[in-house]
Amino acid sequence: MNKTKQLTYIGVLFLILVFLVSCATTGKKRTGKLTILDKGISAWNKQKPEAARHYWSQLKDIKQRLAYIGYIDQYKKTTTDLDDIVASPPKKESKYLSAYRTLHKTYASFPATLIVPKKTAKKMAVMASGRTRALLDKNKIDMAQKIITQATELYGQTKQTKPLLTEIEILTEYKNTEKAIDSNIRKTRSIENFYDKIDGYERVIISIRKDREELKKRADDADLEESKPIAYIDSRLKKKSQRVRLEMKRTLRERQYSFKDRIGEEFARVPEGGKLGSMSLKETLAFQKEIKSNIETAYKEMEAFNRRYPSVIDKKMLRQVEAQKKTLDGKIAQVEREIRTARDIASRGRPVFPLMIGLFNPEKGGKKGNKKSRPAHLRGTIKGNSHYWWGMVSIPKKKLNDLVITMKDNRPIKVFGENTKSGRRIKNLGDLVNRSYKTGYSWPVLNAGNQLPSGKYYIVVPKGTKLKYEGEAVIYSSFITRMR
Amino acid sequence: MVIKKKKIIIIGIVGIVIAGLVMLLFFPWEKAPEGIVIGSSNLPDSLNPILEQNTPALDANELVFDGLVNFEVDPESGKIGSEFAIAENIEQDPETKKIYTATLRQVNWHDGTPVTANDVVFSYKAYVEPANKSPKREYLLSFIEDVKAIDHKTVQLIFRNPIPPFRAYPILTFKIIPETYNGKKLAFNLRSGENERLFAVQPIGTGPFKLASWEIGKWLSFSANPGYFKRVPAAGTLIIRKSIDPVIRLNEFRKGRINLILETSPLDRPKIEGISGVDINWYIPYAFYQVVINSNSPLFNNVFARQALSTCLDRSTLVPNVTDRKNTVLNYGPFPSNLFTLNMKEYNIDPLEDTMSYDIARAQKLAVSGGINEKGAILLYPDSLGEFGRQLSEGLVKQFAKIGLTVTAKRTGDQVFNRLVFVEKNYELALIYCDGFDNLYSDLDKWYRSDGMYNISGIRDHKLDKLFETWNKTVIMHNWTNVTRQIHDRILSNAPAVYLCTLEKDVYSRNIKNIVISSDNPFLSAENWSLAGL
Structure with missing residues (x-):
């Protein structure tokens, strides 16, 4: 009897204890009556998931019952899988990661009130840290961050997860810095003013250096000096800095090279408006002087530029521009001398512009040996007699170059090597156009250097079906062509 | 018994004869x-x-076939010029002078399908496809960077260099073939594939x-x-x-x-x-007569011996009334002497150096140095050279005798000649008429490259191979003439042949x-x- 009393007493005490404990752990309902669901949750969290089965099997709502019983079964199966994986981890990291994700997906799918038991959580946290490390080593920062953040939330922070979170934080800052740098580079590229642009590049380079120093210090403070992903992302910033420097140098060189083209273009400038073909001798001379002065200005600008950026100057290009200027100065002097022979000039007709053409002043982008000259232009309106034009070529001895005059319509032009005297002596002169090679509206003078020993050419443009005419003269390298 | 056998044989023979006659009468011989x-x-x-082709x-x-542009002969002057063919119009880009845009005519292939821009693109790509080993590959690649179809009837041809129309049009004479044949697209490699091989023997063009x-x-x-x-x-x-x-x-x-x-x-x-x-x-054809010397024959493995053969010839007197004609071009090197004057007369290019012209004293010394005086050799010439071959050979025999070399001229059938000279390379001297060239003798390398298909002299010169490589890629006239000179000099220093003449x-x-x-x-x-x- 005593024994029965004793047992009853112990049983009542146990039930009171259970009641008190459950009241203490179920929050709001602590003061109310515990539901079967709550009892099951309490059993899951305090004992083990399987302990909840007893309660949840009594749930009247079938749907709820099946769901909660299902959690127990899922937990059981997943934890068995987890133990298998811990016992025999997959060799391939991709499989390991996939297995971890499957397990995590299950644990994370349970209602928030069901706490993953400590033992299981620890195993999952260890597994999550390993996968995070592996992902970081592959520089998959975003994926690593996602895994470790979710794992910390579900399984709690551990010794392994803390440094990983710091490492990820630093890496994220690196990434944000990188984005800011990219944005600054884009802004710099869009700056139109050349010198502001160069300043922009320099600012970007300095900011990269500072950011790198700061982030490196943070990594060192967190004992992450040997972190591979930090080293990698830092090297990426370093390379970015190098690329920006190269881009800046290229921009500077292009600027340097642009002087060559600018000078060449200036030499080949054509009078604007309707002045081509109608300029007086005085105006023509003034125009040549203006060209000379503009070339001088461009050259001085280049010198100033060279002084400002001596380290990036391409010495070979500098020598080329110097040689070019010297050549063009010589040609301008030659042209001026020619124009000054006023009495003769008056009978030649209109000067083409540029007055002198040749491969000494090639079109932009021309490669050595296969260039074409910048074109000399002629343009006018014929109401009565033919128009007479003259120009100069500069072709080194024995160089095989062709002069090709291309008109915009089919009027048959003639080219002479001597002054046509506006037609008075024309009958006695030989037309230099090689008519068997005439193609479309193009009129070639083959081996122009040889055919124009005085360096001057004279074009006769006859009346055509239209009043207005236009054409250009270009010097080309001579090419071979095959035929049977 | 014997009579019976005889009867059977006679009946058999008669039967065969009748069967033969019947076959002759009824066999579907192609008329x-x-x-x-x-x-x-x-x-x-x-x-x-x-692909590589023979002269016919x-x-x-x-x-x-047609090209975008065709060469045409002027009936009055006989001069050859270029005219638009598949291209109805071609325009040069006024800025770059490198891009030409061709608008195609409404023309059909021989099977009735229309010609499109893709056919032109395909043809260019097939020419430059290495597997096809097209003789035009290097030439076209040296000039043209790319060919693009802009639309169904417009093609853009991008040249590597600025080039005037009168130079660009002759390059655009490359023949256009269809992209689709027998209802199937042709592969760029035209050497393999059933449809591709069929095209070579049953082609369609325009x-x-x-x-x-x-x-x-x-x-x-x-x-x-x-x-x-x-x-x-x-x-x-x-x-x-x-x-x-x-x-x-x-x-x-x-x-x-x-x-x-x-x-x-x-x-x-x-x-x-x-x-x-x-x-x-x-x-004046793009062709020449030459005597190829087999350097592998013991008599001519010495360069002095080979040079002696060249310098002992007074070429104009080889065949009276022929080699002394006004228009005969006497050759002293691998390229006919009229190479520059015929193609580039406007450029007044200095002729190739003549180092092998007639100099009997020098020839006799060379013959002694080369060890061919008082020796005998055989000169082969093919039937196809006919009576002129005989007279030219006799002229050569006479003149070789002046350096103490007794040469016997032997006429052979063309097949035997080809076998002895080109296949077995079992000869000493061979008189050959070389034709099938273009105006620049672009295929001349076949005779001199170490692996050239017509290299029958047996001389392998790698420096010369390299020169030919450069030559094939060179299109700027000034540079081309320079490389041509180097090739001329290099070949003459090897003396693989005796160069004779080009006849009208x-x-x-x-x-x-x-x-x-x-x-x-x-x-x-x-x-x-x-x-x-x-």
């Missing part, structure tokens, strides 16, 4: 087509213009004539293309008929069975002039109206030809 007949010692080996095939390309039949080893016939963009060719049919022997060929011509002979002997003209209805066209070539036609032939490309005016009396 030779009728039309303008061209007698030729050889027939085309393929009709795919992208190069000629026949002109009948079947040219004035369609290939009508091809009786292997006998003839090829071409029928007029009624849709030809210029005009319907006046001659309904052209036949290229094989006739190896020059004497038989001439007899057939005399009897009116052959209307055109392209391969002629410099000695034939007097015999031809008496025949009624004969037209003679003549021109006669082409005989009979009863053909409107025929104009002024170059090695005989069919440039073929669409205008017609048989007299028809």
Whole structure:
């Protein structure tokens, strides 16, 4: 009897204890009556998931019952899988990661009130840290961050997860810095003013250096000096800095090279408006002087530029521009001398512009040996007699170059090597156009250097079906062509 | 018993004879087509213009195919110029002077399908496809960077260098072939694949004539293309008929069975002039006579010996009334002496240096140094050179004797000659007529490269190989003439052959109206030809 009393007493005490404990752990309902669901949750969290089965099997709502019983079964199966994986981890990291994700997906799918038991959580946290490390080593920062953040939330922070979170934080800052740098580079590229642009590049380079120093210090403070992903992302910033420097140098060189083209273009400038073909001798001379002065200005600008950026100057290009200027100065002097022979000039007709053409002043982008000259232009309106034009070529001895005059319509032009005297002596002169090679509206003078020993050419443009005419003269390298 | 056997044998023989007669009567022999007949010692080996071809095939390309631009012969002057063909118009980009835009005509392939821009792109890509080993590959690649279809009928041709139209158009004469053949797209590699191989023997083009039949080893016939963009060719049919022997060929011509002979002997003209209805066209061909020396033969493995052969020749006196004619080009090197004057006369280029001209004293010294004086050698020449071959060989024999070398001239059949010289390379001296070149002798490397298909002298010179490599890629005239000079000098230093002459070539036609032939490309005016009396 005593024994029965004793047992009853112990049983009542146990039930009171259970009641008190459950009241203490179920929050709001602590003061109310515990539901079967709550009892099951309490059993899951305090004992083990399987302990909840007893309660949840009594749930009247079938749907709820099946769901909660299902959690127990899922937990059981997943934890068995987890133990298998811990016992025999997959060799391939991709499989390991996939297995971890499957397990995590299950644990994370349970209602928030069901706490993953400590033992299981620890195993999952260890597994999550390993996968995070592996992902970081592959520089998959975003994926690593996602895994470790979710794992910390579900399984709690551990010794392994803390440094990983710091490492990820630093890496994220690196990434944000990188984005800011990219944005600054884009802004710099869009700056139109050349010198502001160069300043922009320099600012970007300095900011990269500072950011790198700061982030490196943070990594060192967190004992992450040997972190591979930090080293990698830092090297990426370093390379970015190098690329920006190269881009800046290229921009500077292009600027340097642009002087060559600018000078060449200036030499080949054509009078604007309707002045081509109608300029007086005085105006023509003034125009040549203006060209000379503009070339001088461009050259001085280049010198100033060279002084400002001596380290990036391409010495070979500098020598080329110097040689070019010297050549063009010589040609301008030659042209001026020619124009000054006023009495003769008056009978030649209109000067083409540029007055002198040749491969000494090639079109932009021309490669050595296969260039074409910048074109000399002629343009006018014929109401009565033919128009007479003259120009100069500069072709080194024995160089095989062709002069090709291309008109915009089919009027048959003639080219002479001597002054046509506006037609008075024309009958006695030989037309230099090689008519068997005439193609479309193009009129070639083959081996122009040889055919124009005085360096001057004279074009006769006859009346055509239209009043207005236009054409250009270009010097080309001579090419071979095959035929049977 | 014996009688019975005899009877059986007689019956057997009679049976075989009857069976043979029946076969002759009823066998579906292909009847030779009728039309303008061209007698030729050889027939085309393929009709795919992208691949390597023999001379008759190069000629026949002109009948079947067109380029964006075609070479045309001016009937008055005989001068060759270029005219738009598949391209209706071509415009040069006024800024870069490197880009040409071609608008295509509404023309159809011989199978009735329309020509499109993709056909032009395909053709260019096939020419530059390494697997095709096209002889035009390096040339086209050196000039053209890319060919793009802008739309169905517009093509953009991007040149590597700024180039004026009068230079660009001749380059655009490369023949255009269809991208689709027999309903299937052709592969860029035209050497393998059933459809691709079929195209080479049953091609379709846009040219004035369609290939009508091809009786292997006998003839090829071409029928007029009624849709030809210029005009319907006046001659309904052209036949290229094989006739190896020059004497038989001439007899057939005399009897009116052959209307055109392209391969002629410099000695034939007097015999031809008496025949009624004969037209003679003549021109300086891209061809030459040479004596190739086998450097692997013990007698000529010394360069002095080979040089002695060149310097002992007074070329103009080799064949009286022929080699001393006004228009004969006497050659002292691998390139005919008229190379620059013929192609680049406007440029006044200094001629190639003549280091092997007649100098008997020097020749005699070289012969002694080379160890060929008082020795004997055999000079082979083929039947196809005919009477002129005999006279030229005799002239050579006489002049070689002046350096103490006794040469015996031997005439052989062409097949034997080809086997001994080109296959077995078992000869000492071989007199050869070399033709099938273009104006720049671009295929000359085949005779001199270490792995050249016609390198029969046995001399392998890697420095020369490199020079040819550069030469094939060089298109700027100034540079090209410089490399040509280096090649000329290098070959002469090896002395692989004795260079003789280039003779004005006669082409005989009979009863053909409107025929104009002024170059090695005989069919440039073929669409205008017609048989007299028809």
